[in-house]
Every structure is written in C-alpha cells, then in structure tokens.
Amino acid sequence: MCSDTALDYEVAQGRAQSFYARFERKDELQHQTHYCPGCGHGIANKMLARAIDELGIQDRTILVGPVGCSVFTYYYFDVGNIQAAHGRAPAVATAVKRSRPEAVVISYQGDGDLSAIGSAEILHAANRGENITVIFVNNAIYSMTGGQAAPTTLLGQKSTTTPGGRAADTEGYPLHMSELLATLEAPVYIERVGLGDNKQTAQAGRAIRRALENQVRGLGFSLVEVLAPCPTIWKMSPVDAQHWVRDVMEKTFPLGVMRDRTGEAMPKPAAPPSPALEEIPRILGVADEDLPQGNAHAVEGSREVDLEVRIAGFGGQGVLLLGEVLAEAGLDAGLEVSWLPSYGPEMRSGTSNCHVRLASGSIDSPLVSAPGILVAMNEPSLRKFDRSVRPGGWVIYNGSEFPADCARADVRVLALPFTEVAHQLGDARASNMIMLGALLEMTAVLPEASVGAALRRLVKNPRWIELDERALARGRALFREAYVEVGA
Amino acid sequence: MRKQLMKGNEAIVKSAILAGCRGFYGYPITPASEITEAAALYMPRCGGVFVQAESEVAAINMLYGAAAAGVRAMTASSGPGISLMQEGISYMAGAELPCVIADITRGGPGLGNIGSEQSDYHQVVKGGGHGNYRTLVLAPHSVQEMADLTALAFTLAERYRNPVFLLADGFVGQMMEPVEFPQQAVAAPTPGWAVTGSAETRCNVVNSLHMGVDELEAHVGELEKKYRLAEQREARAEEWQTDDAEIVLVGYGIVGRILKAVTAEARAAGIKVGVLRPITLYPFPTAHFRRLALRARLFVVVEMSNGQLVEDVRLALNGARPVEFVSRTGGNVPSHEDLFRYVQALARQLNPGARAEEECLAHV
Numbered sequence: 001m002c003s004d005t006a007l008d009y010e011v012a013q014g015r016a017q018s019f020y021a022r023f024e025r026k027d028e029l030q031h032q033t034h035y036c037p038g039c040g041h042g043i044a045n046k047m048l049a050r051a052i053d054e055l056g057i058q059d060r061t062i063l064v065g066p067v068g069c070s071v072f073t074y075y076y077f078d079v080g081n082i083q084a085a086h087g088r089a090p091a092v093a094t095a096v097k098r099s100r101p102e103a104v105v106i107s108y109q110g111d112g113d114l115s116a117i118g119s120a121e122i123l124h125a126a127n128r129g130e131n132i133t134v135i136f137v138n139n140a141i142y143s144m145t146g147g148q149a150a151p152t153t154l155l156g157q158k159s160t161t162t163p164g165g166r167a168a169d170t171e172g173y174p175l176h177m178s179e180l181l182a183t184l185e186a187p188v189y190i191e192r193v194g195l196g197d198n199k200q201t202a203q204a205g206r207a208i209r210r211a212l213e214n215q216v217r218g219l220g221f222s223l224v225e226v227l228a229p230c231p232t233i234w235k236m237s238p239v240d241a242q243h244w245v246r247d248v249m250e251k252t253f254p255l256g257v258m259r260d261r262t263g264e265a266m267p268k269p270a271a272p273p274s275p276a277l278e279e280i281p282r283i284l285g286v287a288d289e290d291l292p293q294g295n296a297h298a299v300e301g302s303r304e305v306d307l308e309v310r311i312a313g314f315g316g317q318g319v320l321l322l323g324e325v326l327a328e329a330g331l332d333a334g335l336e337v338s339w340l341p342s343y344g345p346e347m348r349s350g351t352s353n354c355h356v357r358l359a360s361g362s363i364d365s366p367l368v369s370a371p372g373i374l375v376a377m378n379e380p381s382l383r384k385f386d387r388s389v390r391p392g393g394w395v396i397y398n399g400s401e402f403p404a405d406c407a408r409a410d411v412r413v414l415a416l417p418f419t420e421v422a423h424q425l426g427d428a429r430a431s432n433m434i435m436l437g438a439l440l441e442m443t444a445v446l447p448e449a450s451v452g453a454a455l456r457r458l459v460k461n462p463r464w465i466e467l468d469e470r471a472l473a474r475g476r477a478l479f480r481e482a483y484v485e486v487g488a
Numbered sequence: 489m490r491k492q493l494m495k496g497n498e499a500i501v502k503s504a505i506l507a508g509c510r511g512f513y514g515y516p517i518t519p520a521s522e523i524t525e526a527a528a529l530y531m532p533r534c535g536g537v538f539v540q541a542e543s544e545v546a547a548i549n550m551l552y553g554a555a556a557a558g559v560r561a562m563t564a565s566s567g568p569g570i571s572l573m574q575e576g577i578s579y580m581a582g583a584e585l586p587c588v589i590a591d592i593t594r595g596g597p598g599l600g601n602i603g604s605e606q607s608d609y610h611q612v613v614k615g616g617g618h619g620n621y622r623t624l625v626l627a628p629h630s631v632q633e634m635a636d637l638t639a640l641a642f643t644l645a646e647r648y649r650n651p652v653f654l655l656a657d658g659f660v661g662q663m664m665e666p667v668e669f670p671q672q673a674v675a676a677p678t679p680g681w682a683v684t685g686s687a688e689t690r691c692n693v694v695n696s697l698h699m700g701v702d703e704l705e706a707h708v709g710e711l712e713k714k715y716r717l718a719e720q721r722e723a724r725a726e727e728w729q730t731d732d733a734e735i736v737l738v739g740y741g742i743v744g745r746i747l748k749a750v751t752a753e754a755r756a757a758g759i760k761v762g763v764l765r766p767i768t769l770y771p772f773p774t775a776h777f778r779r780l781a782l783r784a785r786l787f788v789v790v791e792m793s794n795g796q797l798v799e800d801v802r803l804a805l806n807g808a809r810p811v812e813f814v815s816r817t818g819g820n821v822p823s824h825e826d827l828f829r830y831v832q833a834l835a836r837q838l839n840p841g842a843r844a845e846e847e848c849l850a851h852v
Contacts, residue, residue: 059687064553074693080683082556083695085579088549091541095553095561096683098537099511103557103685121549124542274535280673283533284502288671291490324664328493331666339493340663364748366663369823 016049018058018078025075034072038238040195040228040245041070044137044204048106049077051209055216061104062096064089066118068110069144070137087118090125093132101271104133104215111138111152112145115177119151122181126221129186131268133211134223136177139230140249147233151175154252174252178225182258189214189222190259195229196246200255210262218267227253292453294332305335305360305445308368310385312353313377313398318432321458322375323354325436328454329446330358338366351380358445373443375435377418382406394442396435414438414482421474430471437475442483491666496634496656497522497564499667500590501530503635504562506669507642508676509588510536511561513550515543515569518602519658520592523564544569548576548589555585556694558682560642564590566658567600567608571616577651578617581711582696584681586645588638589623590654592661595819603819604658606741609796612655613769620708622715624652624722625769627740631665637767639670644722646679648714655769657792659742659821718771725773726765727780729755733762735834736780738801739790740766742821747790749824750831759835769797777804785838788831790814790822 015021022030035042052061061079065071067086074081080103084092093107107125114122114136125132141159142148149159149166152174156165166174178192189211193204204226211222227249229241236244281287309326313319323339330337340355355368372393376382382397383406389395391410395402402415416438422431440446451472459465494502500523501512512527524540531538537554541547547563554561565573570591580587593608595601610616613625624644626637637654645652678684683692698704726744729751730736737747744765754761764780764787766773777787787809789798798813805811814830816822 059690060685062557062683062685071697074695078690080685080690081693081695082553082683083583083693083697084552085549085575088545088552088576091546091549092553092556094539095511095513095537095550096557098539099554099557099559099561100685105685120542121546124546128539271532271535275533277673277675280505280534281669281671284505284530284669286492286502286506286669286671288490291492293490324493327664331491331493336666337493338663338665340659363665364752365742365745365824366659366665367742367746367821367823369825 013050016046016053018049018052018061019076020078023075025072033076035069036232038229038231038241039069040139040226040230041137043195043201044135044208044226044228045070045073045076047205047208048108048135050205051212052079054209055212057104057212057216060102061106062100064093064096064105064107066107066109066113067144068113068142070108070110071144073108087113087116088121089113090118090121090130090132090134094125094128094130097130097132104212106212107132107134109134109136110143111136111140112142112150115151115175122177126181126187126223127184129188129220131215131218131220133215134221135208135211136223136225137228138177138225138253139228139233140174141230141233143230143233152177152253154249176253178223178258181223186221187223187259188220188261188265190225191257192225192227192253192255194227194245194250194255196227196242196250200246214262219262219265220268225253227255292332292457294334294450294453303445305358307356307358307373307443307445308371308390309356309358309373309375309439310353310368310371310388311356311375311377312351312381312385315350315352317352317377318429319352319377320354322432322436323356324458325433325451325454326356326358326439328457329451332450332453333446335360336363338363340366353381353385373439375439377432377435379403396438396442398431398435414442414479416478416482421478422471425470425474426467430467433468433471434475434478437472438479439475440472441476441479489668489671491668493664494631494667495522495662495664496628496631497592497661498526499631499635500564500638500654501526502669503638504588504642505530505534505536506673507560507639508674509560509562509642510534510676511551511554511559512536512538512563513541513547513554513561514563515541515547515565517566517569519594519604519661520564520566520569520590522661523590523592544572545575548573548580551587552576552580552583552585555580555587556583556683558678558684560586560646560676562588562590564592566592566594567596570608570611574611574617577615577623578619578621579696580651581617581621581623582619583694584649584711585651585694586642586649587651588641588645588654589651590638590656593655593657595817601819602658604742604821605792605817605819606657606743607793607796607817608655609769609791609793612653613796613800621711622650622770624648624650624718624771625655626652627655627767627769628660629741629744629765630660631663631667633767634660635667635669644718648718650714655741657741722768723771723773723775724767725776726763726767727776728763728765730762730764730780730784732760733780733783734760734785734838735762735831736784736787737761737763737790737831738766738787738797739763740769740797743790743792746822746824746827750827753824753828754831754835757832759831761831766797769800772800772804774804777801778808781805781808784809786810786812786834788812788814788834790827792816792821
C-alpha cells in the first residue's frame with residue numbers, strides 16, 4: 001500500500017500478510033505487480049494470499065510457480081517459493097509434498113502450462129491423488145509469449161497462431177481440463193470459477209480457500225480452474241474483458257463443481273516413521289552380522305585358480321542360476337568372482353547365457369570370450385560358442401551324441417543326456433545342477449561345503465535344495481565315471 | 489566388512505540409501521530397470537519416497553522438487569530416457585540443485601537396441617540440455633565402484649549443488665561381483681537453501697530465471713567458478729601399469745576392465761602397455777594424460793561408441809602424442825583377444841627393431 005500519498009478512498013481490505021511488503025521485481029514501482037491492469041492473475045494471486053492468511057499456513061506454504069504470466073509469483077508471495085519448468089509444476093509439487101508432507105504445496109499454473117505442455121504432469125498428479133492444491137488460471141490464450149493459441153482457446157477466437165480464428169477441423173476443440181480430470185477416481189475437489197463479475201469473484205475466493213483447506217485436512221488432490229480476463233492480449237478494456245469472461249468464455253467453460261468428495265474423503269494415513277539410521281544396513285541386507293561368514297581361504301594357498309566359464313542354453317534351463325551358484329560358491333570359498341548375464345531380448349527370445357569367472361587373484365575383465373569350460377545346455381548354444389573354447393579346455397554338453405562337426409582335437413568333451421538323467425532323478429529342470437556337479441568334479445577347486453552354502457543361499461524351497469543336492473552329487477559321479485572311461 | 493554377490497544396479501540403490509538418499513523418482517527402461525525396482529523395494533522401508541513417474545520428463549522434475557525441498561534424491565535411466573531428462577537437468581543446474589542420475593547406457597541413436605554401449609558420453613559429459621552448465625560425471629567399472637561412486641556422487645552433488653551423473657554401461661549394471669558397503673548409514677542434514685515449508689526457510693527461493701542480462705551473466709559466472717573448482721579438485725583416474733608404458737590404452741567402464749586383461753597379455757608378451765582409465769569424465773583427468781604423455785609414445789582410445797571420449801583425450805593431449813581409436817558399437821564389445829592382436833601390431837610399428845629381432849629368432 002502507498003502510505004505516502006493521501007488516499008481519496010477507504011481501504012476495505014488491505015494487503016494480505018502472505019504478500020511481501022514490497023515487490024523487488026523492479027527498481028521502481030515496488031508496490032506494483034507486473035500484471036497488466038485488469039489481469040485475472042492479480043485477483044487470483046490476491047485471493048490465494050488471503051486464503052493462506054486465513055488458514056494461518058504462511059510458514060508451511062510452498063508455492064510452485066509455472067512458466068507464463070505468473071512466472072514471477074516468487075516476487076509477490078512471502079512463502080517458500082520454487083520456480084518450475086513449463087508445465088512441470090505438478091511433478092515438482094508431487095515430490096515437494098512427498099518430501100515434506102507437513103508443507104502446504106500449491107501448484108499455480110496457466111492454461112498453456114497446464115493444459116498443453118504439462119497435460120501429462122497434471123493428469124498423473126491428479127490420478128495419483130497427490131495431496132496438493134492446483135490453481136489453474138485459464139484465459140484461453142498464451143499471453144506471456146504474445147497471444148498464441150492455447151488448447152483452451154475458444155472456437156473462432158483469433159490468436160497470432162490462429163489468425164483466422166480457431167477452427168475445430170484443424171485445431172480441435174477447447175480442452176475442458178476440469179471435466180477431464182473429474183473423470184478420474186482420485187481427485188477430491190475440482191471446481192471451475194470465473195472472474196466475470198463480483199459475485200463470481202467472491203465464489204472464486206471461496207473455492208480457492210476450500211482447495212487449500214482440503215490439503216490442510218490431508219484429503220487429497222484439489223484443483224480450482226479460474227476463468228480469467230486478459231485485457232491486453234484480448235485487446236479489450238479491463239471492463240469489457242471481465243464481461244467477456246462472463247458472457248462468452250463461460251458458455252464454452254461452464255462454471256460449477258465438477259467433483260466434490262470432500263465429505264466422504266478420509267485424511268490420507270501418514271507415512272510410517274522412518275527407521276533409525278543404525279537399522280538401515282540391516283534393512284538393506286548389507287549388515288555384516290547378517291552376511292554369511294563364508295569359507296574364506298578354503299582354496300587360497302592350495303592352488304592358483306583361474307576359471308573362465310561360459311554357460312548357455314534355453315531360457316528356463318537354469319542357465320543363470322547355474323552360473324550364480326558357481327559364483328556364489330567361489331565367493332564363499334574366498335575367491336574373486338564375477339557373473340555377467342546376457343540380458344534383454346536375447347533372454348526373452350528363449351536363449352540365455354552367462355559368463356562366470358573364479359580366480360585366486362583379481363579379475364580384470366568379467367567377459368569370457370575364450371572360455372576354459374563351456375557348459376552347453378542345448379545344441380544351438382554349443383554351435384554358437386564351441387569355436388570360442390580355449391585349446392585344452394572342456395565342453396560339457398547336454399546330449400548323448402556330440403555333433404561330429406563340433407568335435408575339436410584340442411578340446412575335451414563330456415557329452416551326456418543330462419536332461420534325461422535329471423528326469424530320472426525326479427525333475428528335468430535339475431539338469432543344470434547335474435551339469436554343475438560335473439563341472440565342480442572336473443575342476444576340483446571348490447569345497448563341497450561352499451557349494452552347499454551357495455545353493456542354500458540362492459534356492460529357498462527345501463524340496464528344490466534336496467533335489468539340487470542329489471543332482472550335484474549325480475553330476476560329480478557322472479564325471480568320475482566318464483573320466484575313468486575316457487582315461488581307460 | 490563382508491562381501492556379497494550383487495548386481496551393479498542393485499548396489500547403486502543400497503549405496504544411495506546408505507549415503508542419505510531418501511527419494512527415488514524413476515521410469516523403467518532396460519537395462520536400468522533393476523535400479524528402479526530395487527528403489528521401489530527399499531526406499532519406503534528406509535523412510536524414503538519412491539514414485540514411478542509417468543515419464544522421464546516428470547521423473548526429473550520430481551527430482552527437482554525433492555532436491556528443492558532439501559532431500560537427497562536420485563533417478564536412473566538409459567539413453568532415450570536421459571534425452572527426455574535433459575530439460576530438467578538444465579533447470580537443476582541453473583537452480584543449483586543437487587541430484588544423482590544413473591545412466592546405464594544402451595545402444596542408440598533412436599530406439600537403437602538394449603545392448604551395452606557407451607554412446608551417451610556426449611549427452612551426459614558435454615551436457616545435452618540447454619544453456620551454460622556442466623554435470624559432474626563418474627564412470628564406475630565394477631560393482632564395488634557402482635557402490636563407492638554412488639556415495640561419492642551424493643557428496644559431490646551437495647558440494648557443488650549440481651547434478652552428478654553415474655555413467656555406466658549395461659554390463660556394469662547387470663553383472664554381479666562381490667561388493668561391500670559401509671556399515672553406517674549417513675545422516676543427510678537439510679541444506680540451508682532448501683524450501684521445506686517452515687518459518688526458517690520461508691524466504692528461500694529455488695529458481696533458474698534471471699531476467700537481467702547482467703544478472704544472468706553473473707549467475708553463469710558463478711556456475712563457471714564452481715566448475716573450475718571441480719576441475720581443480722575432483723578429477724580422478726586409475727593408472728594401471730603405466731609407469732614405463734609406451735602404449736597407453738584409454739577406456740572407461742567395462743572397457744577399462746577389458747583393457748586390463750589386454751595389458752596382462754601384452755605385458756606377458758613383453759610389450760610395454762598400460763591403462764589410463766578415467767573415473768571422472770567431467771572433470772576430465774587431463775593432468776594424468778599430460779603426465780603420461782611425457783613418457784608414452786602412443787595413446788589408444790577404446791570405446792563402445794563412434795568416438796566420443798576420444799575427443800576429450802585429443803583435447804587433453806593437445807597434439808602432444810598420436811591418438812589411435814578403436815570402436816565397437818551396436819552392443820558389440822571389443823574382445824581382449826582382438827585388442828591384444830591390435831596392440832601387438834602397434835608395438836611392431838613402434839619398435840621395428842624389436843620386430844626384426846623377433847623374426848631373426850623365429851628363423852633360428
């Protein structure tokens with residue numbers, strides 16, 4: 001208020017407490033906003049500030065400002081202020097509210113911001129039922145950028161980008177955001193109000209206050225759409241612009257309550273209290289006392305280990321689990337290990353493979369391009385990787401007959417119908433563990449205790465543990481038999 | 489501390505929570521989805537917020553909100569999603585908001601594929617958004633580094649009030665290795681500039697708008713000062729057998745691992761090779777390059793991209809030494825066998841005398 005000039009009128013309502021005493025946007029004219037004379041934003045700002053005052057929430061309030069004519073809200077509102085990117089205020093407000101549930105978070109947006117570029121953000125914030133308050137100021141035009149058409153521009157309305165007037169054929173119809181959002185389940189309160197005359201303006205004030213009150217009560221998403229005059233862009237006098245809101249705009253955007261579930265809505269339950277910091281490692285499963293001690297140094301000193309294994313097969317054959325048990329057992333035995341899966345479409349198209357390394361020294365690359373051992377659980381996998389096996393290496397192949405054209409003089413082969421053996425054991429799906437058993441016997445690196453511990457860590461079902469243990473033993477026996485046979 | 493086997497993607501989330509992160513806002517994408525899934529599981533249990541956003545655009549703007557409210561927050565995505573986030577990253581850099589973004593890179597451009605690539609280097613290291621800003625970028629090459637550098641990322645984000653990237657590839661994200669974590673979770677105090685909805689913070693404003701030309705230039709100048717400081721203090725690289733290296737192999741992430749394997753083989757064959765692995769991609773470890781250039785004769789950059797890191801290496805060396813470039817793309821990985829043969833050929837070119845000697849021996 002200007003106190004230094006003599007007033008020739010009486011002040012019925014003074015400046016709201018929630019406005020700054022001086023607006024430091026410009027060096028001069030610090031008692032004025034940047035809004036044009038007759039602009040609806042000035043009125044909407046004032047009613048919002050007054051509602052904040054009335055509810056006594058100034059300290060708790062965080063105003064998220066948009067891009068558009070109301071971009072400078074942080075110059076006027078003496079509350080916590082966050083300026084957001086164009087259209088993104090509901091996303092910003094979502095996280096502010098979730099981060100600070102005690103704060104009262106307001107997303108203040110224009111129609112270009114909310115109904116065009118930010119249409120996804122408002123839709124989903126509303127659909128999640130975020131406990132925020134949205135003030136949506138609709139003047140049917142992009143004003144800040146000089147009068148381009150908005151999704152809310154009326155049919156026939158001229159703008160710089162609809163010079164012949166908005167045509168439904170090419171620009172579609174005015175977007176009714178409030179009606180659209182009122183089709184969602186989550187919002188508790190949506191009302192369209194106008195600034196077309198004093199009566200409408202008074203109702204707008206009540207609606208804004210209710211929308212804030214809902215949030216304070218913890219009820220959920222509230223939105224007030226305010227039909228607002230823009231005399232400058234509409235090229236009208238402030239009085240004519242106000243009448244145009246009431247006489248023309250309102251025909252396209254009828255005023256009224258689109259949603260009111262404030263009566264039945266229950267306050268959202270508060271989040272459970274956060275655990276103490278000391279509990280976090282345990283919750284994350286990384287606390288030392290909850291991790292297996294392992295069988296460290298079981299291998300160290302006895303021999304140098306450097307196993308490079310490639311495991312491949314159809315999805316569902318347990319390719320990745322075979323590799324995981326091997327890696328987990330290696331870790332348990334105090335070795336350095338790595339496990340690298342193939343992932344994505346390859347996995348989903350039905351084939352799968354993984355790289356496993358176990359070493360007594362540090363592992364440089366986890367990629368196994370020339371494996372010392374190839375575990376091929378089917379023929380396509382064998383054909384894909386058989387040439388890559390290192391001279392002197394092994395192929396463990398799931399099939400009674402090893403394809404003759406895959407045979408190599410410099411690679412040893414263990415080819416057995418592992419799936420059939422697994423079926424005899426009780427479940428064909430245990431073939432992976434039989435093959436792992438053969439691999440373990442062949443390499444003779446890992447102590448059985450480590451393999452058992454790994455299995456119990458990765459397989460939770462006791463029936464499967466029992467079966468897998470038998471499968472591992474069977475695999476070991478099969479290798480011994482075959483090896484003796486080969487040796488003989 | 490005991491080690492456990494874990495995927496790199498999961499290690500990021502656990503380390504983030506231990507480092508005080510209490511907000512995760514994400515959108516699923518292969519090969520980064522495990523990060524979002526682990527956050528969905530653990531964040532609420534630890535008193536944090538998890539929201540699956542409607543898009544990466546929304547996710548990064550949620551991060552903007554969480555950071556503005558003074559909460560340590562992160563997101564994770566891959567190439568196409570990072571492209572969508574660039575708007576919000578620019579706003580966060582402009583508004584000086586800290587956050588951590590993990591990019592588990594896949595193949596591009598466009599929909600590309602979900603194979604492992606390093607083709608996001610330009611959009612992450614150079615900044616893909618508008619305006620005068622930088623992001624700090626850390627490039628882990630193991631699951632342990634996924635954990636350790638995530639914790640560092642939060643420290644740097646807060647220290648410089650700026651977004652910090654973890655730039656990894658699908659391999660580092662998807663592979664399992666033994667990893668250990670600190671046994672004490674960090675308490676993250678609310679920064680004084682945050683807007684928390686309290687009387688003390690009522691005067692705070694989070695904003696990237698500076699209307700006056702001089703005002704904006706001053707702001708950009710302040711940001712630049714931070715970046716210069718980060719360049720002086722935060723550059724990191726690992727040097728591997730570089731002391732007497734004639735050929736320095738350069739690569740980050742999974743490529744760094746492969747280059748170590750190549751080095752082992754090359755050293756066994758008597759070739760003086762070493763690895764320089766940038767750990768920070770911005771700030772770029774220029775000093776390491778200049779120092780190694782005093783002795784090394786040749787640098788070889790290996791990338792799973794069409795040549796992005798190599799530009800920074802050339803800038804760092806500024807013509808002091810020749811730079812060769814080896815590229816695989818599309819999800820292909822340079823095998824260490826191929827690279828070894830390539831290095832052998834380079835070594836023969838560098839030392840023709842040694843080659844003659846070798847041939848003489850072969851003819852004996």
